[in-house]
Amino acid sequence: MKALSRFIERDSLEDAEAEPTPVVDAVEPIAEPVSADGIDALVEETPTPDAINSELEEVADIQESLESFGVLVDAAIARGGMRPEEGVMFQASLEHFQRRLGVAQTKLGLEDFGGTMSRAAATTVSQEALADLSKAAAQKIKELIARLVAFIKELTAGFSVKAKKVDDVAKITMEKVKETVKAGNGDKEVEVDLTKVTAITQADIDEKFSTLIASAKEMTAVLTDTRAIIKKQLTQIKILANDEGDLEFFEEHIAQLISPHQSAFKFANSGDKAGRKLTHAAVVTYPADGDMEVNYTETGKAGFTIKITASDMGTLGLPIFRVNEVVKGMTDEYAEVCKLLKDALSAGVTFKSRPAQEASAQADFDLSALIQQKLYSVVNNLSRARDQIGYFAGRTGITFTEVTFK
Numbered sequence: 001m002k003a004l005s006r007f008i009e010r011d012s013l014e015d016a017e018a019e020p021t022p023v024v025d026a027v028e029p030i031a032e033p034v035s036a037d038g039i040d041a042l043v044e045e046t047p048t049p050d051a052i053n054s055e056l057e058e059v060a061d062i063q064e065s066l067e068s069f070g071v072l073v074d075a076a077i078a079r080g081g082m083r084p085e086e087g088v089m090f091q092a093s094l095e096h097f098q099r100r101l102g103v104a105q106t107k108l109g110l111e112d113f114g115g116t117m118s119r120a121a122a123t124t125v126s127q128e129a130l131a132d133l134s135k136a137a138a139q140k141i142k143e144l145i146a147r148l149v150a151f152i153k154e155l156t157a158g159f160s161v162k163a164k165k166v167d168d169v170a171k172i173t174m175e176k177v178k179e180t181v182k183a184g185n186g187d188k189e190v191e192v193d194l195t196k197v198t199a200i201t202q203a204d205i206d207e208k209f210s211t212l213i214a215s216a217k218e219m220t221a222v223l224t225d226t227r228a229i230i231k232k233q234l235t236q237i238k239i240l241a242n243d244e245g246d247l248e249f250f251e252e253h254i255a256q257l258i259s260p261h262q263s264a265f266k267f268a269n270s271g272d273k274a275g276r277k278l279t280h281a282a283v284v285t286y287p288a289d290g291d292m293e294v295n296y297t298e299t300g301k302a303g304f305t306i307k308i309t310a311s312d313m314g315t316l317g318l319p320i321f322r323v324n325e326v327v328k329g330m331t332d333e334y335a336e337v338c339k340l341l342k343d344a345l346s347a348g349v350t351f352k353s354r355p356a357q358e359a360s361a362q363a364d365f366d367l368s369a370l371i372q373q374k375l376y377s378v379v380n381n382l383s384r385a386r387d388q389i390g391y392f393a394g395r396t397g398i399t400f401t402e403v404t405f406k
Contacts, residue, residue, distance in 0.1 A: 190399045324386060
Protein backbone atom coordinates (compact mmCIF):
# COMPACT_ATOMS: atom_id res chain seq x y z
CA MET A 1 0.00 0.00 0.00
CA LYS A 2 2.89 2.37 0.74
CA ALA A 3 4.46 1.66 -2.66
CA LEU A 4 1.19 2.36 -4.43
CA SER A 5 0.86 5.67 -2.59
CA ARG A 6 4.39 6.61 -3.62
CA PHE A 7 3.55 5.78 -7.20
CA ILE A 8 0.47 8.01 -7.26
CA GLU A 9 2.67 10.95 -6.27
CA ARG A 10 5.12 10.43 -9.12
CA ASP A 11 4.73 12.64 -12.16
CA SER A 12 7.52 11.78 -14.55
CA LEU A 13 8.16 9.08 -17.10
CA GLU A 14 11.51 8.37 -15.53
CA ASP A 15 9.77 7.33 -12.32
CA ALA A 16 7.79 4.71 -14.22
CA GLU A 17 10.95 3.42 -15.89
CA ALA A 18 13.13 3.34 -12.76
CA GLU A 19 13.96 0.09 -10.99
CA PRO A 20 10.50 -0.65 -9.59
CA THR A 21 9.45 -1.62 -6.13
CA PRO A 22 7.50 -4.85 -6.73
CA VAL A 23 3.81 -4.11 -6.75
CA VAL A 24 3.20 -7.47 -5.16
CA ASP A 25 3.89 -5.73 -1.84
CA ALA A 26 1.74 -2.75 -2.64
CA VAL A 27 -1.83 -3.90 -3.23
CA GLU A 28 -4.51 -4.64 -0.71
CA PRO A 29 -6.32 -7.97 -1.10
CA ILE A 30 -9.42 -7.75 -3.30
CA ALA A 31 -12.03 -10.46 -3.02
CA GLU A 32 -13.57 -10.41 -6.50
CA PRO A 33 -11.55 -12.34 -9.11
CA VAL A 34 -11.11 -11.15 -12.69
CA SER A 35 -13.28 -12.99 -15.24
CA ALA A 36 -12.84 -13.25 -19.00
CA ASP A 37 -16.30 -11.76 -19.53
CA GLY A 38 -15.45 -8.90 -17.21
CA ILE A 39 -12.43 -7.75 -19.23
CA ASP A 40 -13.72 -8.29 -22.78
CA ALA A 41 -15.21 -4.78 -22.75
CA LEU A 42 -11.65 -3.45 -22.66
CA VAL A 43 -10.96 -4.75 -26.19
CA GLU A 44 -14.26 -3.72 -27.79
CA GLU A 45 -14.17 -1.22 -30.66
CA THR A 46 -15.24 2.33 -29.80
CA PRO A 47 -18.32 3.63 -31.72
CA THR A 48 -17.55 6.35 -34.28
CA PRO A 49 -19.70 9.35 -35.31
CA ASP A 50 -19.22 8.66 -39.03
CA ALA A 51 -22.82 9.47 -40.04
CA ILE A 52 -22.77 12.87 -38.31
CA ASN A 53 -19.35 13.67 -39.76
CA SER A 54 -20.53 12.80 -43.28
CA GLU A 55 -23.57 15.07 -43.00
CA LEU A 56 -21.43 17.84 -41.53
CA GLU A 57 -18.96 17.60 -44.41
CA GLU A 58 -21.84 17.75 -46.92
CA VAL A 59 -23.24 20.94 -45.36
CA ALA A 60 -19.75 22.44 -45.26
CA ASP A 61 -19.42 21.71 -48.98
CA ILE A 62 -22.75 23.46 -49.57
CA GLN A 63 -21.52 26.43 -47.55
CA GLU A 64 -18.38 26.59 -49.69
CA SER A 65 -20.48 26.53 -52.87
CA LEU A 66 -22.67 29.32 -51.52
CA GLU A 67 -19.59 31.45 -50.95
CA SER A 68 -18.67 31.02 -54.64
CA PHE A 69 -22.22 31.82 -55.70
CA GLY A 70 -22.11 34.96 -53.56
CA VAL A 71 -19.10 36.24 -55.49
CA LEU A 72 -20.90 35.60 -58.80
CA VAL A 73 -24.11 37.30 -57.68
CA ASP A 74 -22.25 40.36 -56.38
CA ALA A 75 -20.43 40.64 -59.71
CA ALA A 76 -23.72 40.27 -61.63
CA ILE A 77 -25.39 43.04 -59.64
CA ALA A 78 -22.45 45.32 -60.41
CA ARG A 79 -23.15 44.91 -64.16
CA GLY A 80 -26.93 45.26 -63.96
CA GLY A 81 -28.05 41.74 -63.01
CA MET A 82 -27.76 38.16 -64.24
CA ARG A 83 -28.59 37.31 -67.83
CA PRO A 84 -31.65 35.01 -68.24
CA GLU A 85 -29.61 31.84 -68.90
CA GLU A 86 -27.34 32.61 -65.93
CA GLY A 87 -30.36 33.23 -63.71
CA VAL A 88 -31.96 29.89 -64.62
CA MET A 89 -28.78 27.92 -63.92
CA PHE A 90 -28.28 29.78 -60.66
CA GLN A 91 -31.88 29.12 -59.56
CA ALA A 92 -31.57 25.40 -60.30
CA SER A 93 -28.50 25.16 -58.05
CA LEU A 94 -30.10 27.33 -55.40
CA GLU A 95 -33.25 25.17 -55.29
CA HIS A 96 -31.14 22.01 -54.95
CA PHE A 97 -29.36 23.42 -51.90
CA GLN A 98 -32.64 24.73 -50.48
CA ARG A 99 -34.08 21.21 -50.65
CA ARG A 100 -30.98 19.75 -48.99
CA LEU A 101 -31.22 22.25 -46.13
CA GLY A 102 -35.02 22.28 -45.83
CA VAL A 103 -35.36 25.94 -46.76
CA ALA A 104 -38.38 27.42 -48.59
CA GLN A 105 -37.60 27.60 -52.29
CA THR A 106 -37.56 30.71 -54.44
CA LYS A 107 -39.46 30.38 -57.75
CA LEU A 108 -37.77 32.43 -60.44
CA GLY A 109 -37.72 31.35 -64.08
CA LEU A 110 -36.33 32.47 -67.42
CA GLU A 111 -39.05 35.08 -67.83
CA ASP A 112 -38.17 36.80 -64.56
CA PHE A 113 -34.70 37.87 -65.67
CA GLY A 114 -35.60 40.71 -68.02
CA GLY A 115 -39.23 39.74 -68.51
CA THR A 116 -41.81 40.12 -65.73
CA MET A 117 -39.20 41.93 -63.61
CA SER A 118 -35.90 43.58 -64.41
CA ARG A 119 -32.65 41.60 -64.41
CA ALA A 120 -31.44 43.71 -61.49
CA ALA A 121 -34.60 43.06 -59.45
CA ALA A 122 -34.55 39.32 -60.11
CA THR A 123 -30.87 39.16 -59.19
CA THR A 124 -31.56 41.05 -55.95
CA VAL A 125 -34.24 38.49 -55.07
CA SER A 126 -31.69 35.75 -55.76
CA GLN A 127 -29.14 37.54 -53.59
CA GLU A 128 -31.59 37.70 -50.69
CA ALA A 129 -32.42 33.99 -51.13
CA LEU A 130 -28.71 33.23 -51.09
CA ALA A 131 -28.27 35.15 -47.84
CA ASP A 132 -31.13 33.19 -46.22
CA LEU A 133 -29.62 29.96 -47.46
CA SER A 134 -26.22 30.91 -46.06
CA LYS A 135 -27.78 31.53 -42.64
CA ALA A 136 -29.54 28.16 -42.82
CA ALA A 137 -26.29 26.38 -43.70
CA ALA A 138 -24.47 28.11 -40.83
CA GLN A 139 -27.22 27.11 -38.41
CA LYS A 140 -27.18 23.53 -39.70
CA ILE A 141 -23.42 23.36 -39.15
CA LYS A 142 -23.90 24.52 -35.56
CA GLU A 143 -26.66 21.92 -34.99
CA LEU A 144 -24.55 19.08 -36.39
CA ILE A 145 -21.52 20.11 -34.37
CA ALA A 146 -23.72 20.20 -31.26
CA ARG A 147 -24.87 16.63 -32.05
CA LEU A 148 -21.25 15.64 -32.51
CA VAL A 149 -20.32 17.23 -29.17
CA ALA A 150 -23.12 15.25 -27.47
CA PHE A 151 -21.91 12.02 -29.10
CA ILE A 152 -18.31 12.65 -28.07
CA LYS A 153 -19.48 13.55 -24.55
CA GLU A 154 -20.94 10.05 -24.18
CA LEU A 155 -17.69 8.53 -25.41
CA THR A 156 -15.59 10.57 -22.98
CA ALA A 157 -17.85 9.43 -20.14
CA GLY A 158 -16.99 5.90 -21.26
CA PHE A 159 -13.29 6.74 -21.02
CA SER A 160 -13.71 7.41 -17.29
CA VAL A 161 -15.64 4.18 -16.77
CA LYS A 162 -12.89 2.18 -18.45
CA ALA A 163 -10.20 3.98 -16.46
CA LYS A 164 -11.87 2.72 -13.28
CA LYS A 165 -12.12 -0.77 -14.78
CA VAL A 166 -8.43 -0.85 -15.69
CA ASP A 167 -7.49 0.32 -12.20
CA ASP A 168 -9.61 -2.40 -10.56
CA VAL A 169 -8.34 -5.15 -12.87
CA ALA A 170 -4.71 -4.15 -12.35
CA LYS A 171 -5.09 -4.21 -8.56
CA ILE A 172 -6.69 -7.67 -8.65
CA THR A 173 -3.98 -9.00 -10.96
CA MET A 174 -1.19 -7.64 -8.76
CA GLU A 175 -2.75 -9.41 -5.79
CA LYS A 176 -2.65 -12.67 -7.76
CA VAL A 177 0.97 -11.95 -8.69
CA LYS A 178 1.75 -11.52 -5.00
CA GLU A 179 0.17 -14.89 -4.19
CA THR A 180 2.07 -16.62 -7.00
CA VAL A 181 5.42 -15.22 -5.86
CA LYS A 182 4.75 -16.14 -2.23
CA ALA A 183 3.97 -19.70 -3.33
CA GLY A 184 7.48 -19.94 -4.78
CA ASN A 185 6.38 -19.80 -8.42
CA GLY A 186 7.52 -16.27 -9.24
CA ASP A 187 10.05 -17.36 -11.87
CA LYS A 188 7.82 -19.85 -13.70
CA GLU A 189 6.52 -18.70 -17.09
CA VAL A 190 2.93 -18.75 -18.26
CA GLU A 191 1.69 -18.08 -21.78
CA VAL A 192 -0.95 -15.35 -22.04
CA ASP A 193 -3.32 -15.16 -25.01
CA LEU A 194 -3.45 -11.55 -26.28
CA THR A 195 -4.78 -12.23 -29.79
CA LYS A 196 -7.55 -9.67 -29.17
CA VAL A 197 -4.98 -6.98 -28.39
CA THR A 198 -4.14 -4.70 -31.35
CA ALA A 199 -3.51 -1.28 -29.75
CA ILE A 200 -0.23 -2.32 -28.09
CA THR A 201 2.53 -4.81 -28.93
CA GLN A 202 5.13 -6.91 -27.15
CA ALA A 203 7.54 -3.99 -27.59
CA ASP A 204 5.25 -1.71 -25.55
CA ILE A 205 5.25 -4.21 -22.70
CA ASP A 206 9.03 -4.67 -22.90
CA GLU A 207 9.64 -0.92 -22.55
CA LYS A 208 7.04 -0.61 -19.76
CA PHE A 209 4.77 1.53 -21.95
CA SER A 210 7.13 4.51 -22.04
CA THR A 211 6.17 5.53 -25.60
CA LEU A 212 2.48 5.54 -24.71
CA ILE A 213 3.07 7.51 -21.50
CA ALA A 214 5.11 10.16 -23.33
CA SER A 215 2.50 10.43 -26.12
CA ALA A 216 -0.39 10.87 -23.70
CA LYS A 217 1.46 13.56 -21.72
CA GLU A 218 2.31 15.51 -24.88
CA MET A 219 -1.22 15.12 -26.24
CA THR A 220 -2.56 16.60 -23.01
CA ALA A 221 -0.43 19.69 -23.67
CA VAL A 222 -1.85 19.91 -27.21
CA LEU A 223 -5.38 19.81 -25.78
CA THR A 224 -4.56 22.53 -23.27
CA ASP A 225 -3.34 24.70 -26.15
CA THR A 226 -6.55 23.92 -28.05
CA ARG A 227 -8.61 25.39 -25.23
CA ALA A 228 -6.75 28.68 -25.70
CA ILE A 229 -7.46 28.52 -29.45
CA ILE A 230 -11.20 28.18 -28.89
CA LYS A 231 -11.19 31.23 -26.62
CA LYS A 232 -9.26 33.26 -29.22
CA GLN A 233 -11.65 32.22 -31.96
CA LEU A 234 -14.68 33.24 -29.92
CA THR A 235 -13.10 36.64 -29.29
CA GLN A 236 -12.46 37.14 -33.00
CA ILE A 237 -16.01 36.09 -33.91
CA LYS A 238 -17.44 38.72 -31.56
CA ILE A 239 -15.14 41.36 -33.09
CA LEU A 240 -16.27 40.28 -36.56
CA ALA A 241 -19.93 40.60 -35.60
CA ASN A 242 -19.39 44.16 -34.39
CA ASP A 243 -17.06 45.38 -37.13
CA GLU A 244 -17.55 43.96 -40.62
CA GLY A 245 -14.29 45.57 -41.74
CA ASP A 246 -12.33 42.88 -39.86
CA LEU A 247 -13.49 40.04 -42.15
CA GLU A 248 -10.17 39.61 -43.95
CA PHE A 249 -8.22 39.76 -40.70
CA PHE A 250 -10.58 37.23 -39.12
CA GLU A 251 -10.13 34.73 -41.95
CA GLU A 252 -6.34 35.05 -41.84
CA HIS A 253 -6.26 34.83 -38.03
CA ILE A 254 -8.40 31.69 -37.90
CA ALA A 255 -6.41 30.10 -40.71
CA GLN A 256 -3.20 30.62 -38.73
CA LEU A 257 -4.77 29.09 -35.62
CA ILE A 258 -6.36 26.05 -37.18
CA SER A 259 -4.96 25.12 -40.58
CA PRO A 260 -2.86 23.34 -39.54
CA HIS A 261 -3.24 23.63 -35.79
CA GLN A 262 0.34 24.31 -34.78
CA SER A 263 0.55 22.23 -31.58
CA ALA A 264 -1.06 19.18 -33.19
CA PHE A 265 1.14 19.57 -36.27
CA LYS A 266 4.31 19.71 -34.17
CA PHE A 267 3.16 16.74 -32.09
CA ALA A 268 2.47 14.55 -35.13
CA ASN A 269 5.71 15.55 -36.84
CA SER A 270 8.02 14.98 -33.87
CA GLY A 271 8.87 11.46 -35.06
CA ASP A 272 10.52 10.15 -38.22
CA LYS A 273 9.24 10.17 -41.81
CA ALA A 274 6.87 7.29 -41.08
CA GLY A 275 5.08 9.39 -38.44
CA ARG A 276 5.02 9.95 -34.71
CA LYS A 277 4.72 6.74 -32.68
CA LEU A 278 1.78 6.76 -30.29
CA THR A 279 2.63 3.20 -29.28
CA HIS A 280 4.54 0.48 -31.12
CA ALA A 281 1.19 -0.47 -32.67
CA ALA A 282 0.19 2.93 -34.12
CA VAL A 283 1.60 6.11 -35.64
CA VAL A 284 0.05 9.52 -36.27
CA THR A 285 0.84 11.57 -39.37
CA TYR A 286 -0.08 15.16 -40.22
CA PRO A 287 1.40 16.39 -43.52
CA ALA A 288 1.34 20.13 -44.18
CA ASP A 289 -1.03 19.60 -47.11
CA GLY A 290 -3.19 16.86 -45.57
CA ASP A 291 -5.15 15.64 -42.55
CA MET A 292 -4.09 14.27 -39.20
CA GLU A 293 -4.45 10.48 -39.32
CA VAL A 294 -3.75 7.52 -37.04
CA ASN A 295 -2.65 4.29 -38.70
CA TYR A 296 -1.81 0.89 -37.25
CA THR A 297 1.46 -0.87 -37.93
CA GLU A 298 1.44 -4.40 -39.31
CA THR A 299 2.53 -5.67 -35.90
CA GLY A 300 -0.33 -3.84 -34.23
CA LYS A 301 -2.94 -5.39 -36.52
CA ALA A 302 -2.00 -8.96 -35.62
CA GLY A 303 -2.46 -9.52 -31.88
CA PHE A 304 0.01 -11.77 -30.09
CA THR A 305 0.77 -14.11 -27.20
CA ILE A 306 3.31 -13.45 -24.48
CA LYS A 307 5.30 -15.59 -22.04
CA ILE A 308 5.75 -13.92 -18.68
CA THR A 309 6.59 -14.77 -15.06
CA ALA A 310 4.84 -13.45 -11.98
CA SER A 311 8.03 -11.67 -10.97
CA ASP A 312 8.23 -9.89 -14.34
CA MET A 313 4.54 -9.01 -14.17
CA GLY A 314 5.16 -7.50 -10.76
CA THR A 315 7.60 -5.00 -12.29
CA LEU A 316 4.84 -3.81 -14.65
CA GLY A 317 2.44 -2.80 -11.90
CA LEU A 318 3.66 0.77 -11.43
CA PRO A 319 3.88 1.48 -15.19
CA ILE A 320 0.30 0.18 -15.68
CA PHE A 321 -1.01 2.49 -12.97
CA ARG A 322 1.03 5.32 -14.47
CA VAL A 323 -0.47 4.73 -17.92
CA ASN A 324 -3.95 4.86 -16.46
CA GLU A 325 -3.20 8.07 -14.57
CA VAL A 326 -1.69 9.89 -17.56
CA VAL A 327 -4.34 8.74 -20.06
CA LYS A 328 -7.14 9.72 -17.68
CA GLY A 329 -5.58 13.19 -17.42
CA MET A 330 -5.60 13.40 -21.21
CA THR A 331 -9.23 12.29 -21.60
CA ASP A 332 -10.34 14.67 -18.85
CA GLU A 333 -8.63 17.53 -20.71
CA TYR A 334 -10.30 16.44 -23.95
CA ALA A 335 -13.70 16.52 -22.23
CA GLU A 336 -12.98 20.12 -21.14
CA VAL A 337 -12.06 21.05 -24.72
CA CYS A 338 -15.37 19.64 -26.00
CA LYS A 339 -17.31 21.50 -23.31
CA LEU A 340 -15.65 24.77 -24.30
CA LEU A 341 -16.39 24.08 -27.97
CA LYS A 342 -20.07 23.61 -27.13
CA ASP A 343 -20.11 26.87 -25.16
CA ALA A 344 -18.50 28.71 -28.09
CA LEU A 345 -21.09 27.39 -30.54
CA SER A 346 -23.97 28.47 -28.32
CA ALA A 347 -22.63 32.00 -27.84
CA GLY A 348 -25.49 33.42 -29.92
CA VAL A 349 -23.40 35.71 -32.13
CA THR A 350 -25.31 37.17 -35.12
CA PHE A 351 -23.89 38.76 -38.27
CA LYS A 352 -25.08 41.54 -40.54
CA SER A 353 -23.51 40.33 -43.76
CA ARG A 354 -23.47 37.06 -45.70
CA PRO A 355 -19.64 36.96 -46.02
CA ALA A 356 -19.23 37.33 -42.25
CA GLN A 357 -21.79 34.58 -41.64
CA GLU A 358 -20.00 32.29 -44.09
CA ALA A 359 -16.59 32.98 -42.55
CA SER A 360 -17.90 32.19 -39.07
CA ALA A 361 -19.56 28.97 -40.23
CA GLN A 362 -16.35 27.84 -41.91
CA ALA A 363 -14.39 28.59 -38.74
CA ASP A 364 -16.88 26.54 -36.71
CA PHE A 365 -16.50 23.62 -39.11
CA ASP A 366 -12.70 23.79 -39.17
CA LEU A 367 -12.44 23.92 -35.38
CA SER A 368 -14.90 21.05 -34.98
CA ALA A 369 -12.99 18.96 -37.50
CA LEU A 370 -9.77 19.63 -35.59
CA ILE A 371 -11.20 18.69 -32.20
CA GLN A 372 -13.72 15.98 -32.99
CA GLN A 373 -11.97 14.21 -35.83
CA LYS A 374 -8.22 14.88 -35.82
CA LEU A 375 -7.48 15.24 -32.12
CA TYR A 376 -10.14 12.69 -31.21
CA SER A 377 -8.43 10.06 -33.37
CA VAL A 378 -5.29 10.36 -31.21
CA VAL A 379 -7.17 10.54 -27.91
CA ASN A 380 -9.23 7.49 -28.83
CA ASN A 381 -6.17 5.50 -29.92
CA LEU A 382 -4.26 6.18 -26.71
CA SER A 383 -7.36 5.39 -24.65
CA ARG A 384 -7.80 2.07 -26.47
CA ALA A 385 -4.14 1.29 -25.78
CA ARG A 386 -4.71 1.97 -22.06
CA ASP A 387 -7.81 -0.24 -22.09
CA GLN A 388 -5.95 -3.08 -23.76
CA ILE A 389 -3.15 -2.83 -21.22
CA GLY A 390 -5.90 -3.41 -18.67
CA TYR A 391 -7.02 -6.42 -20.71
CA PHE A 392 -3.43 -7.70 -20.76
CA ALA A 393 -3.27 -7.37 -16.97
CA GLY A 394 -6.61 -9.14 -16.60
CA ARG A 395 -5.73 -12.01 -18.93
CA THR A 396 -2.44 -12.46 -17.11
CA GLY A 397 -4.19 -12.58 -13.74
CA ILE A 398 -6.67 -15.14 -15.07
CA THR A 399 -3.83 -17.26 -16.45
CA PHE A 400 -2.00 -17.27 -13.10
CA THR A 401 -5.27 -18.34 -11.47
CA GLU A 402 -5.96 -21.18 -13.92
CA VAL A 403 -2.46 -22.64 -14.30
CA THR A 404 -1.17 -25.50 -12.16
CA PHE A 405 2.52 -25.00 -11.43
CA LYS A 406 4.72 -28.09 -11.11
